[in-house]
Amino acid sequence: MQLTGNLLIGARDVGASEGTMKALNPATNQPIEPAFALGGPTExxxxxxxxxxxxxxxxxxxxxxxxxxxxxxxxxxxxxxxxxxxxxxxxxxxxxxxxxxxxxxxxxxxxxxxxxxxxxxxxxxxxxxxxPERQPRPxxxxxxxxxxxxxxxxxxxxxxxxxxxxxxxxxxxxxxxxxxxxxxxxxxxxxxxxxxxxxxxxxxxxxxxxxxxxxxxxxxxxxxxxxxxxxxxxxxxxxxxxxxxxxxxxxxxxxxxxxxxxxxxxTSVNPTFILPQALAERGAQIGDGFVERMLVNVGQACLKPAILVAIEGTGFEALRHAMSKRVSEAPARTMLTPGIHAAYLSGLCAIENAGARLVAVGSTSTAEVDGRSALFEVDGQRFLAEPLLSQEVFGPSALLVKVRDEAELLRVARSFKGQLSATLHLEQDDLPLARRLLPPLERRTGRIVVNAFAHPQEVCFATVHGGPFPAxxxxxxxxxxxxxxxxxxxxxAYQGFPDALLPEPLRDGNPLGLPRLVDGH
Incomplete structure (x- = not known):
């Protein structure tokens, strides 16, 4: 297809009234033909x-x-x-x-x-x-x-x-x-x-x-x-x-x-909670899968799992090791725009300045806007004290939050603002804690996932991609x-209409055969 660069206003191709621009190839940082028209209030x-x-x-x-x-x-x-x-x-x-x-x-x-x-x-x-016969008023x-x-x-x-x-x-x-x-x-x-x-x-x-x-x-x-x-x-x-x-x-x-x-x-950091029995049995597996999903689209996805919360105990070292290994082996990849790349680097600095410790980094960048993966760790007390640590960093980074016990895990859960999703990894013995987690998570997200990851998302009737502010x-x-x-x-609402004037879906006899609620049934 031959690109014209025009605006498409109804059936017309419209040229520039406010100058032109060219697309940028982020892998080479070079402009791509053709020039594209820019419009304004008139258009x-x-x-x-x-x-x-x-x-x-x-x-x-x-x-x-x-x-x-x-x-x-x-x-x-x-x-x-x-x-x-x-x-x-x-x-x-x-x-x-x-x-x-x-x-x-x-x-x-x-x-x-x-x-x-x-x-x-x-x-x-x-x-x-x-x-018409209803009393006291028809x-x-x-x-x-x-x-x-x-x-x-x-x-x-x-x-x-x-x-x-x-x-x-x-x-x-x-x-x-x-x-x-x-x-x-x-x-x-x-x-x-x-x-x-x-x-x-x-x-x-x-x-x-x-x-x-x-x-x-x-x-x-x-x-x-x-x-x-x-x-x-x-x-x-x-x-x-x-x-x-x-x-x-x-x-x-x-x-x-x-x-x-x-x-x-x-915005959303899509927090993941690993409950104790799941951590003991599957810590390494979950950590590896978490980072795999975090790296999708070079971390530039609204459903990127960005924060993982787990209680220090059996399986935690295996979890950290698996996450560190996957991050360190991840090649640097081209990010979408120079602006997004610059914001990502700024976000990494902000996390470190807020008290998180850098645990692992991916391979060295070879191009100007390559995103290098990073894994940070922080304890629950510091996480609760520094709101900046719960902010989204758009790019291939993640934060591991190590909490002391169930009470601190619940406090961390309650500290989050609105999210698009939250994830629980659990086993049978974790159900009592999961039941305590559900109410605070329901108040803070539009979708809760069990024993999987928030990304990818199925597009269906039961899909929810939304959540409380600021998600x-x-x-x-x-x-x-x-x-x-x-x-x-x-x-x-159409009140007292003759049948011929009603929209077709509402007419007597249901001519289109559509589902309708009639007198509450």
Missing amino acids: VDRAATLADEAFDAYSHTSLAVRAAFLEHIADNLDRVRETLAARAALETGLPQAQLEDEALKATTQFRQFADVVRKGRFLQLAIDPEQ RMDHRLQKIAIGPVAIFGASNFPIAYSVAGGDTASALAAGATVILKAHNAHPGASEIQARAIREAVQACGLPEGVFSMVRGSGNAIGEALVDHPLIKAVTFTGSEQGGMALYRRAQLRTDPIPVFAEM TSDSRFTSVGMTSIERFLRPV
């Missing part, structure tokens, strides 16, 4: 106007048409998978084979959401029939369905250039809900973003949908993101990235004349999985 306004004009028609498409559209996007992505992965590899330093798997995950999500749309459960249809007919919230702005993530980017789960779930989408492409992978955006736009055109269903913009600095959040036609925002960036968008959205939701997925800005929702569609929906 945002055009995209938002088109999205608003398209919304009424698109949100009222039949479920069959919308599902077919999502499947068409998946087919288009399948056709460009190899090209997309190759370009993403150039722009991120990640292996092409890994990125082809990520592209397959993206197409799978679009097909999964097509199935969600066809089955219609996301509409949450409810009917309370009229009761009841009118009430019917409810969920509808799309409006045009939404989606900020592409840096660390997964496909599955959390232009063709990621946010886009798939928003389009499935019936929302129109303006995608702000991440500047770390502009070529991969254009390939994905063209696949989506072609599906819009092939399915005969209004051009404003999808647009992709790009800009330098914060101005274009601020313009998206500020635009009065935008009704929701999604963001995956740092706590600083997510909260800046959140606060800005609350200062609007009409505040809107910002669904920000921000996310709204713990009531997940940003991954089939129920992530709920972020883009709101309820509407």
